Amino acid sequence: MDIINNLLKIVGDAIYTFLHNLIPSPFIADLIVMGLAAIILCTFAAVSFMGLTYAERKIVARIQDRIGPNQAGPFGLLVPIADGIKMFTKEDTTPTAADRWVYNLAPLVIATFALAGYAVIPLSPGVVGTNLNVGLIYTIAIGSGSVVAILMAGWGSNNKYALLGAFRTVSQLIGYEVPMLLNIIPVVLMTGSLSLVDIVNKQSGLDGGTGIPFAVYFPVAALVFLISGIAETARSPFDLLEAESEIVAGFHVEYSGMKFALFFLGEYVNALAVAFMFATLFLGGYAGPVLPPYVWLLIKAAAVFTILMWLRGTMPRIRVDQMHDMNWKFLVPISVFNLITVLLLGKIFTTPGSVGLITVAPLTQAIIMAVATLVPFIGALNLVGRRMRRQLAAVESETETRREANRATAAAAMGGTH
Amino acid sequence: MTLHQILFIVISIAVLASAVFVVTTRNLFHAALMLILSFFGVAGFYVLLEAGFFAVAQVLVYIGAISILFIFAVMLTRGMMGMPRNNSQAQGAALVAAAIFVGMAFVLGPLAATVQVPFLPNSSPREIGGIPWAYSTLPVVPDQYVFDLGRALTEPSRFALPFELASVLILLAMVGSIWVARERRPAEVQAERVEAANAAAEDTKLEEALERGSVSSAPEPAVAVAAADHH
Numbered sequence: 001m002d003i004i005n006n007l008l009k010i011v012g013d014a015i016y017t018f019l020h021n022l023i024p025s026p027f028i029a030d031l032i033v034m035g036l037a038a039i040i041l042c043t044f045a046a047v048s049f050m051g052l053t054y055a056e057r058k059i060v061a062r063i064q065d066r067i068g069p070n071q072a073g074p075f076g077l078l079v080p081i082a083d084g085i086k087m088f089t090k091e092d093t094t095p096t097a098a099d100r101w102v103y104n105l106a107p108l109v110i111a112t113f114a115l116a117g118y119a120v121i122p123l124s125p126g127v128v129g130t131n132l133n134v135g136l137i138y139t140i141a142i143g144s145g146s147v148v149a150i151l152m153a154g155w156g157s158n159n160k161y162a163l164l165g166a167f168r169t170v171s172q173l174i175g176y177e178v179p180m181l182l183n184i185i186p187v188v189l190m191t192g193s194l195s196l197v198d199i200v201n202k203q204s205g206l207d208g209g210t211g212i213p214f215a216v217y218f219p220v221a222a223l224v225f226l227i228s229g230i231a232e233t234a235r236s237p238f239d240l241l242e243a244e245s246e247i248v249a250g251f252h253v254e255y256s257g258m259k260f261a262l263f264f265l266g267e268y269v270n271a272l273a274v275a276f277m278f279a280t281l282f283l284g285g286y287a288g289p290v291l292p293p294y295v296w297l298l299i300k301a302a303a304v305f306t307i308l309m310w311l312r313g314t315m316p317r318i319r320v321d322q323m324h325d326m327n328w329k330f331l332v333p334i335s336v337f338n339l340i341t342v343l344l345l346g347k348i349f350t351t352p353g354s355v356g357l358i359t360v361a362p363l364t365q366a367i368i369m370a371v372a373t374l375v376p377f378i379g380a381l382n383l384v385g386r387r388m389r390r391q392l393a394a395v396e397s398e399t400e401t402r403r404e405a406n407r408a409t410a411a412a413a414m415g416g417t418h
Numbered sequence: 419m420t421l422h423q424i425l426f427i428v429i430s431i432a433v434l435a436s437a438v439f440v441v442t443t444r445n446l447f448h449a450a451l452m453l454i455l456s457f458f459g460v461a462g463f464y465v466l467l468e469a470g471f472f473a474v475a476q477v478l479v480y481i482g483a484i485s486i487l488f489i490f491a492v493m494l495t496r497g498m499m500g501m502p503r504n505n506s507q508a509q510g511a512a513l514v515a516a517a518i519f520v521g522m523a524f525v526l527g528p529l530a531a532t533v534q535v536p537f538l539p540n541s542s543p544r545e546i547g548g549i550p551w552a553y554s555t556l557p558v559v560p561d562q563y564v565f566d567l568g569r570a571l572t573e574p575s576r577f578a579l580p581f582e583l584a585s586v587l588i589l590l591a592m593v594g595s596i597w598v599a600r601e602r603r604p605a606e607v608q609a610e611r612v613e614a615a616n617a618a619a620e621d622t623k624l625e626e627a628l629e630r631g632s633v634s635s636a637p638e639p640a641v642a643v644a645a646a647d648h649h
Contacts, residue, residue, distance in 0.1 A: 194471075
């Protein structure tokens with residue numbers, strides 16, 4: 001049982017000792033081990049991209065009452081490979097008016113930033129690319145790098161639609177970074193560290209952790225983080241920067257073949273990174289009973305990704321103004337309120353071992369925080385919902401009166417001719 | 419040479435080369451991208467100094483926000499690109515930059531100098547420059563500096579006041595930009611246009627009056643004052 005639980009660690013340690021025995025210089029051996037780890041992590045992300053495209057096609061097809069891919073191989077399992085062959089054999093075009101260097105570098109930059117985020121996610125106890133003491137901010141910073149790549153693609157293509165898509169990117173991705181950052185602060189406050197390993201340890205039952213995932217403490221923060229995460233990766237319903245019906249395909253309209261595939265990879269790998277981040281921050285990462293830790297992490301990340309696919313299959317794309325309204329008029333205020341509540345409650349109710357007014361058990365603290373943040377959140381939702389319904393009713397009554405007037409004029413015209 | 423030194427040289431070359439490219443290229447967008455590369459190099463310096471938090475903050479603030487803002491402004495002004503650069507202040511700016519560089523190298527570098535401060539006659543000669551950390555190997559405490567930074571920014575006796583002032587400044591800028599970009603009612607826009615037209619008319623009237631005064635050598639100041647009064 002122990003062997004299965006620590007499989008990743010044992011394999012990693014074995015490779016490490018083997019290479020250190022083989023190569024006399026410990027420095028070069030370290031370098032090779034790190035390179036291997038980086039290659040394995042990137043390969044995992046790239047291979048999971050193939051699996052994710054298949055899963056998404058199947059699940060969205062189920063939601064829309066279709067069968068989905070079923071021709072290539074059993075259950076259509078070879079569809080990702082067929083996709084790959086199609087991408088490889090497509091003509092690689094560069095528009096004549098494009099800024100050649102910027103245009104060709106953009107897909108590489110987006111793929112690099114997407115893969116770099118995996119370096120700090122703890123996969124299993126003792127198994128993490130690198131245990132940065134600022135791992136959490138690192139992932140956010142790396143995520144902001146993809147904005148640069150999208151701008152490069154939009155500008156380099158020298159295409160109006162591409163440029164429009166890039167403009168939308170700036171406002172959306174930078175705007176949604178605000179609620180995202182505001183909602184990781186409660187987690188950091190509870191843990192007292194920016195390291196993802198410490199955050200997972202705090203949520204696991206071992207090493208002085210509470211065994212309670214942060215989603216129980218901060219349900220509102222978790223929800224807002226997930227929403228802004230979807231917006232950050234520009235997936236449906238926030239896929240405004242590549243809205244097919246409005247700006248053709250946005251920033252990657254001019255790309256074809258493998259360059260387009262790299263953008264596609266960037267999107268999926270980023271979305272998967274958000275799923276992993278959510279699982280790590282709010283669902284306890286690899287912590288879980290019975291099953292091995294890495295399996296728990298995969299289950300949690302897959303569950304979050306399924307929610308993303310579910311949203312993609314059911315939600316219509318929101319308008320630009322709605323997207324901004326949602327961010328600045330709802331998510332940001334609720335995040336700030338949530339943060340202040342957590343700050344105050346964190347000073348009043350503390351667990352044994354830290355300074356505060358009232359000392360309570362961890363579970364009681366979690367429930368107090370959850371209730372105190374959920375109640376105003378539901379109240380705000382109610383308010384917004386009532387206002388939206390009123391606006392909708394106003395619009396409907398207006399169209400109804402216009403329709404009535406049209407009917408009346410039409411009837412009058414008919415009467416006139418006869 | 420250790421790996422640190424090799425990395426330092428490589429990153430320095432990248433930072434300097436991209437910085438030179440930023441000021442020499444005529445394509446503003448390329449300049450902005452090279453500026454991002456330069457910022458990345460500076461983040462690399464922080465990593466070499468084992469200050470991970472500052473490296474990440476550099477990427478988040480300079481690349482994630484400031485550079486994007488640059489690029490956004492540049493993209494909106496595509497027509498400006500390729501125009502001949504005729505900045506008359508370039509030489510002066512270069513002079514000031516060189517002076518600041520020399521000063522920084524003197525104060526922060528390993529060159530120490532003993533100076534007698536003239537306006538404080540009773541003071542002993544002071545040592546200027548040669549700050550010890552510039553060439554000593556102080557032990558690095560990887561986890562501690564984030565806490566130190568947080569305390570320094572919140573302690574009233576240290577940097578709490580400058581920190582708050584900076585945030586007030588940013589708030590002011592934000593309010594100002596919202597006021598400039600605010601939605602105006604049609605009537606308001608009309609009023610503003612009328613006002614601008616009036617001001618322009620006043621200006622031309624004033625200019626004409628001045629011109630007439632200078633040409634006909636009439637009591638010049640009187641006309642100007644009259645025009646100003648009218649305004």
